[in-house]
Structure formats: C-alpha cells, structure tokens
Amino acid sequence: MSDALLTVRGLTKSFAGADGELPVLSGIDLTVRDGEIVALLGKSGSGKSTLLRCLAGLIPPTEGSVAYRGEVLTGENPGTAMVFQTFALLPWLTVQQNVEVGLEARGMRAAPRRAAASQAIDLIGLDGFESAYPKELSGGMRQRVGFARALVVEPDVLLMDEPFSALDVLTAENLRGELLELWESGDFPTRAIVLVTHNIEEAVLMADRIVVLGARSGALRAEYAVPLDRPRDRDAPGFAALIDRIYRTMTGRGDDVRGPLPPLGREPAAPTAAPAGPAAEPRRTLAGTPLPPASVDGLSGLAEILLQHDGRLDIAELADELALEIDDLLPLVDALDLLGFGEVDGGGIALTAAGRRYSGADVQESKTLFAEAALRVPLVAAITTSLAKAADRTLRAGFFRDLLAHHYTSEQVTEQMEIAIDWGRYAELYAYDADHTEFRLGPDVPAAG
Template sequence: MAAPLIELRSVGKSFKSADGTARAVLESVDFTLREGEIVALLGQSGSGKSTLLRLMAGLIPADHGQVLYRGMPLYGPADGISMVFQSFALFPWLTVQKNVELGLEARGVPPKERAERAEAAIELIGLAGFEGALPRELSGGMRQRVGIARALVLEPEVLLMDEAFSALDVLTGERLREDILDLWESRQLSTKAILVVSHNIEEAVMMADRVLVFASDPGRVRDELPIPLPRPRDEESGGVRSLIDSVYGLMTVGSQRHGRVSTTEVKLQLGDRLPEADVARIEGFLEVLVDEPFAGRADLPKIAEETGLSDHELLNVSKALTLLEFAVLEGGDIQLTPLGEHFVRAEQSEQHALFAQRVLDNVPLVAYIRQALERDPSGDLHEDLFLRLLRFTLNEEDAKTALRVAIEWGRFGNLFEYDYTTGIIHLQKDDEATLD
C-alpha cells in the first residue's frame, strides 16, 4: 500500500453560531490520502467539505483529533500542500505572472528563480503568452488556470481542489479537468496526490481513484467507493455509467444522525436544514417524472439530463420529494409514490391542500410557524423571530435558506403569507377571520 501523505484521525471542528453557541461542523472524521491517488469528496452544501480541506491545508486548526502530514502533526500551512479555490482568489491589480509568483515570493525565493518557475508553471497550464495580462482581461477558465498555476508553481506533494471547476461553464470545466488529468497521467506534475471536493458526480467518477461521500450535521465520511477503471475514461461507457449510478445511490441513501447510517429516512427536527428546492422546480420535476419515457420511475442520471438539473439541484429536489412523501429513492432511482402521482395529476386547489398537509406533517419548521401565527393575537410575526431560533443549530446562511424554503412551501400550501418588504409573516385573511 502506498505511503500516507495526509491522515485525519478522529478530527472534529466546531464554529460559533450567531448566538454564541458551538455548532459541530465536523465530527470523528477519519481519512487517509496516499501517494499516487486522486480522491473525490462529495457531499451536500454545508456538510463541512470546505472546512475539511482548510484543515488539511493547515489554514485552520482542528478542535479534536489529529491532522498529520508525512506522519507529523500539522499546525499550520505546509510547504508540500497547495490549495485551489472555487472563487479563483486572484489579486485583480496584479498580472498573471505576478499572481503566480506570490507564493514563491512569500517563501523568499529570489526574483530570478521565481520568475523562471512562474513562467514554467504558466506554460504548463496552457497560458503561455498571457503573463502580462490582468485577471479582468481573462475568461473564467483562464482565471482558474492562473489559480491552478499559482498552486502548482510551489511544486506541492498534495494538491487540494475546492470546487475548482464549479464556477465555470460545463465545456470549460471539462476541458480544464481533462488538462489536469493529462498532466497527472504524463507525470509532468510534482504532485503525488490530489483531493477534489465537488458537487458533480460525473466529474468525481471521471477523475478519482476513489470517491468519498460525506454526511452532514455534523460532517463525516459516510461511504467510500473505489473507482477501478483506468484513465482516460469514456463517460458514455457502461463501466462509468454504472459507477455514476452507484454514487447516486450512495448520495441518496437515507438520512443519518449522530454517526448512525440508516436506509430509511429520519424525520426532520425543527432546527434541521431544508433542501434548497423551490416549488416550481418540484412541480416541473414531477411533471417530467410522471410522463413518458419515465412513467413514474427514473434513473437519477437520466432524469438529470432530461431536466437539465445539476447534481446539486437534483439531489435537493429528490430530497424534497422524499421528505414530502411524493417519491422514494432506491439504489440511484427515484419513483413516484401513489400520493405523488395523485398530486401531480390533481387540480390546482387540491394540489395546494395536499402540499399543505405534507409540509405540516413532515416539515416541523413550517408547522411551528403556522402554530405561532395562530397563537399570536395579531396573526403577524417578524421573520427574525424564527431566524433567532434557527441560529441555535444552523449557521447564518443555512438558517436564512431554511426559513426561505419554509416560507415558500408554506405560502404554496396557503398556510400563511409573507411581506417581502417588511419581513412580516402573517395568516391569510380567511384564517384571521376564523380566529376572531
């Protein structure tokens, strides 16, 4: 077995919520990155994947457990580890050449040597001739190449890529991914291991030697799938499609709590995240699923192609449908339940009523908002009241997302209304009249 480069042993990390309470982002994470491998890490937004990469890069410390590099504890940034960010993170006032030289300058490399090494990295990544350009003069793909060149110029043993292709259009991302793999396979990189965080299941299968699936709340490694196919891989081959199906199956297996893995859905709690799926997307997905060629059951990769949804969007819609009991997930397939089929074929008024009952039964946050409005004499409450509650268990962004989804779902079910100008959630007039 190849030598371990980075090891995580029972690593945990917490951050303070807005109200000052500690919120566990990572818990009991065990992972080893070895020489000669590319590993892909998949998980839902907010599962702690980016936090994990920052721990491995030495940018933040672990609260519990150990992070080891070459068998030694990692207490800060290491010379042998470089990171590529999703947002490019370039200095807009510096040329391509100067952006790539920055890390070398920070390490005290003499000007002549760092200029030569930067030029070589720029040429390696396919940007020769653009050394004097500013970031604003480059396309998104070219800017990301600068970010990759800036990481590679340090000649790292370990390259960490945090959603490095997700900000690019599909074709540009694929081309850049293929170029990185070509450099890896041709041994033109000094890099001995790559860890890729991604939302794209096909990208993970095309690149990696193994895929890790991360669970949420708190983040931890839930499943691992080896990818035994030689590179380069044909994305249309049976082997690749079968592995993509397998990863979809792992990504959509039931909910987990406190390290326990279950094949059945665990009921939501009041302070849990909600899937980022708007009603229009849910309805559109159901309409595609109910009709031919799917007729109520679909392979997730195939319906993703049909609907044009990204993996991130598809997984959120699928989670919403299972939460509302309109569909079930089995081994990478999604199937309408009788209730889901009834919903999609019902008249609009009946759809609203069905949806209302589903969210009241299965989404505690919506039920809590409705009950609070019914108990308040005015029937009007400000959204901040519910945000303060959610901040006990979620960070600010996730709290806002959960409330936004809850409000939209509740409005569709005619459970309450929302004033976007004032932030007031209130009962509908008919409801108010009933309370008088």
C-alpha cells in the same frame, strides 16, 4: 503502499448553534497517499468542504487530528495549496501578480518569484495573459490562474473545492481533461490531489479513490476504488456500473457505515437491525438540513412526471429519457424527499401519499400543501417563526444570513437564502423586498402570541 501524505484520525467538527454544538463531521478516518487523486463526494451539506479546510489547516478539528507527513497540524498545512470554486483572484492584480502572491507571502525574492510564476503560467496554458487583469478573462481562464497560483508553490497535495462547478459544461470538460493530461505527464508539480465534488461522473472521471460522505450524518458512508485506465471512457461498462453503484449509495437508505470502512470497491453491509418499536424521526437542524438547489417549478415538474408513471421511476432511466445528467436530477429528488413528497428507494424515487395529493392538486391547493410541507423545513420555518414574533412582522435578511454563517460558506449562505426566498414566496408564507433586503410575514400567516 505509497507514502502517507495526509492522515486524518477520528476527526469531528462542530459549530456553535443556538441549541448547542452542531456536528458537521463525525469520526472521519482518511489517508491520502503519494501518487493518488482522491475525490470527496457528497450532497450539499455533507461536510466535504469543511473536511477539505481541515486538511488545509484553515480550521481546526473539534476532536481528532489531521497530520501532514506524520506531524499533527496545529495551524496552516505547509504541504497543501487550494483551488477554490469562485476563483478567489485579487481583481487589482494582473495574472502574473496573482500567481506570485503565494511566493511573495513566503518571502521569495522578486527575480526567482517572477521566473517560477512564469513557469506555472506556461504550464497551465496562460502564457500571453501575464499582464491581463481578472476582469478581462473568461471563467475558464480565471480558474487557470487559480490553478497556476496553487501549483507555483509546488505543494505535496493540491486541494480543489469544486473547481469546475462555476464553469460552463464545455469549459469544465476541457479544463478537467488538460489537468488530467498534466497529472499523467509527470510534469505536475504535486504528489496528490484531493477533489471535493457533488458530481458523481466527475469523481469517476478523475479519481483513483472516491470517498462518499453521508448527506446528514457528517460521517464517511462508503469508499470505492476506481480500477479504470486513463483516459477514461464514459461508454465503458465499468464506468457506467461504478456510477450506478455510487449513485445508489448516495440516494439509498439504511446503508450508512459507522466505524471502519469496508474493503475498497465494496458497498457497505446493511447495519444491524434496531430493536422493534417506533422509530423517531431525526431532528432537523439548519446545519444538518440544507435546502437543495431546486426551484418550485422544477420539483413540481418532477412530481407530475412521477404521477404520470404510477408514482415511481428509476432515476437513471428518467435522466436518459429527459437527456439530463443524473446529477441534474438529484437536487429535485432531494427536494421531494425533504418536503415529504417523495421517498428514495435504491435507484428510484416514489411519490408518498402527500406527494400524490400535491401532484394532483389544483394551483391553490398545491400552494397550501407546499406551505404545510415547507414549514417542516428548518430554514423556512425559522424565517416564518421569527417574522411572526417580530413586532412589525418584518426582519432584515442579514439576521438569517448570520444564523446560516455558522454552518455554511458565504456562497452557500447566498444559495440557501435564494432557495428559501423562492420556496417561501411560492407558499405565500412571507414576502421579500430585494431593495431593502427585508422579509415580511405573509398576510395569511398569524402573528405569534
């Protein structure tokens, strides 16, 4: 076994909420070793970005520990550097200056700092852009600056938080390929990579090991070794089979793992059956029930397609039929599940009785059914209930952004708000005034009291 660079033991992370502590991560055990790429895979709200920030020492665990080369962290991790989804460049600095920022913060003198930055710029394919400002660069070039800025400090572990998700498909494919070529070449100035992604194919393309986090449990759900040679062939039977196994784990039911992980490459065994009796539905919270990035038109379209196929379809087959990636369908599947219109069963999605009524209803009835379902979703319910209690039935959007900020990053808060506005408007539960960033209760929703 190679050296352990990062060691996580019993890590739990909770954030303060209106009803007490809300857990985001629960009992995480993880080791990152020299020479491997580890992918943290999970849906939105699974806690993977929070875990990455704990590895970086940017936020402390509530319980448990994170250690770098055997030393438990009490602050920022000296052996890591991070690449962000949103590039996070300083717009007033040139490419050269942005890459030098980390070295300057470490007190390196000007001449060696410039030389090291130039070497990193050349390594990542940015030579010729040294004097350019971020506004002059494409998205792919901006992310190259992010990579160079992280690599120039020669971290033991490079942490990447969905670094390709803000790029177009072709740019992301090219940048992934170049990064893997550097990794395989031996010129890569880092010993391990931890990649956060929600994209199953990306995880299988890049990682030696894939760790799946549960969507709502905040715990590790399964772990897979990736025994495929690089460069990886998407058409290879093993590639497609592994994607299918991971997909079934991410969308299946009753396969969460508590305690020690199963052996690498094996799916977890089903848990011991609970005593007979009515099962209580898990309590939904703002932190544990993120809105999936699905439009009303998109989820309604999927529901209609399901109804045309007797209410059930295999998602992988549907993706092939529609010439989509499985990951493109997952948010729509999650939305139907969250609203109670669909149920995920292994690799398939089936309409519930409520989903069949919704799919077959006319426009006005479908809006009524959607409103009833959406009011069981925490964020939509919080907005509607708060507006009903407000004296003038209006509230600034900042109030809800502040509630979400306890549990999500700023980018995630924006995404959650946009989805909630879309769903609430369609359901006629509330209106939103973008000019004044203000919500107003819908005319047919009674005021509180």
